[in-house]
Amino acid sequence: DIQMTQSPASLSASLEEIVTITCQASQDIGNWLAWYQQKPGKSPQLLIYGATSLADGVPSRFSGSRSGTQYSLKISRLQVEDPGIYYCLQGYSAPYTFGAGTKLELK
Amino acid sequence: EVQLVESGGGLVQPGRSLKLSCAASGFTFSDYNMAWVRQAPKKGLEWVATISYDGSSTYYRDSVKGRFTISRDNAKSTLYLQMDSLRSEDTATYYCAREGLMVLFAYWGQGTLVTVSS
Numbered sequence: 001d002i003q004m005t006q007s008p009a010s011l012s013a014s015l016e017e018i019v020t021i022t023c024q025a026s027q028d029i030g031n032w033l034a035w036y037q038q039k040p041g042k043s044p045q046l047l048i049y050g051a052t053s054l055a056d057g058v059p060s061r062f063s064g065s066r067s068g069t070q071y072s073l074k075i076s077r078l079q080v081e082d083p084g085i086y087y088c089l090q091g092y093s094a095p096y097t098f099g100a101g102t103k104l105e106l107k
Numbered sequence: 108e109v110q111l112v113e114s115g116g117g118l119v120q121p122g123r124s125l126k127l128s129c130a131a132s133g134f135t136f137s138d139y140n141m142a143w144v145r146q147a148p149k150k151g152l153e154w155v156a157t158i159s160y161d162g163s164s165t166y167y168r169d170s171v172k173g174r175f176t177i178s179r180d181n182a183k184s185t186l187y188l189q190m191d192s193l194r195s196e197d198t199a200t201y202y203c204a205r206e207g208l209m210v211l212f213a214y215w216g217q218g219t220l221v222t223v224s225s
Contacts, residue, residue: 049210
């Protein structure tokens with residue numbers, strides 16, 4: 001099974017700050033990496049797909065990048081509506097696996 | 108607008124069965140692979156099962172293989188998850204999800220809670 005190691009587990013940041021979350025895949029998954037945001041009591045919402053493509057309706061302050069088997073989600077200027085839990089997902093091979101999640105809070 | 112509406116969750120005793128449904132609308136259901144993803148209370152996300160657009164192929168995580176069955180009725184635009192021999196560790200909110208371009212789970216339903224307890 002492919003393991004997705006996500007870090008950090010939690011972080012606290014100020015408004016307008018730059019935030020970066022990373023996922024390390026245990027093997028090559030190409031660009032089969034997606035990022036989701038989940039708010040309390042809600043279903044996950046797609047932010048990034050194909051490692052770097054922005055999903056429809058997602059603000060441009062969100063971006064994804066890849067370096068080998070390490071993937072990053074960047075929020076360029078943290079806004080008040082951005083706190084939540086962020087997950088990465090590898091869709092390269094079953095069993096499809098999520099990272100453990102990053103809880104993002106406003107400082 | 109893509110809509111996925113799950114139903115069928117509830118409280119069930121260990122060893123019993125439950126069948127979840129997911130009614131889809133806003134897109135041509137028979138064109139897309141579909142999946143179930145679950146989330147135990149206060150825990151992360153876990154893929155459960157996937158079915159191909161025509162129902163010819165199914166995939167399961169090991170912990171549910173032989174106990175859960177994913178199926179679909181394209182005429183009714185409905186996805187199902189038959190869950191047998193339920194265990195306490197199956198307690199979770201179950202989401203149905205639709206694939207997208209280069210992504211497995213582009214759209215999600217609101218989820219239905221399954222609680223396995225005596």
